[in-house]
Amino acid sequence: GAVVSQHPSRVICKSGTSVKIECRSLDFQATTMFWYRQFPKKSLMLMATSNEGSKATYEQGVEKDKFLINHASLTLSTLTVTSAHPEDSSFYICSARDWSSGGASYNEQFFGPGTRLTVL
C-alpha cells in the first residue's frame, strides 16, 4: 500500500528558531501533497497544498512567509516553520495522493504519521 513518512516525529525548539519537517511518499510519486495542522483535541486544518515544481497554495489565514513549503521532487515536500513561537506548537500532518490509484475524481489521501512540534 501507499506509505507516507514524516521526519522528525517530534521536535522541540526554542522560540525564534526555524524548524524543517519532511514529508516523503515512499512507494509512489506524489505530484500533490497537503499539509495540515492539528491542535490538541481538535480537528485537522488544511494549511496548504504543495505542488511539485511550483509554488504552494495556501489556505486563507495561513502566512506563506511563516510556513515555507518546498516540493522539489515527486516524493518529497518540506514544511519549514520560520521564527517559531509557542503558538506554532502543534501536530503537523502531511498527506499525499497516489494519482495512480484512480481517476481525477478519486481523492483518497495517504497520511504521514505526523510531527509533534513544541516551541519553548
Next chain:
Amino acid sequence: SQQGEEDPQALSIQEGENATMNCSYKTSINNLQWYRQNSGRGLVHLILIRSNEREKHSGRLRVTLDTSKKSSSLLITASRAADTASYFCATAPGGGADGLTFGKGTHLIIQP
C-alpha cells in the same frame, strides 16, 4: 475552514455494542471520507463514499450518505476495544487535487 460537524463529540459504549457517529457538512461535495486517528498518531483511511452513492460497507463498517441533508453516518458494528480512537469525516469539494476539510471528530471509547 471546518465545515464538517460530527456528533456526538464523545461516545462511550461497551465492547460488542454498535457505535454510530454522524457528520454534517455545508457545501456540495465530490466524496466524503471517514478516518480514524489513535491518540497522537496519524490518520488511517477507513472508507470513502462518493456523492452518487448512498451506502457503503467495509467489514464491520457501514457508511451512509444523504446529500439532500448534507449528512453522513458511520456505523461500527460489534465494537472492540481496539476501535477506541477519534473518528473524523472529511469532505472533498472537487476533484483529486483538493485538500480535505475535516469535521471536528468523535472520540469513541470502547469499554471492555
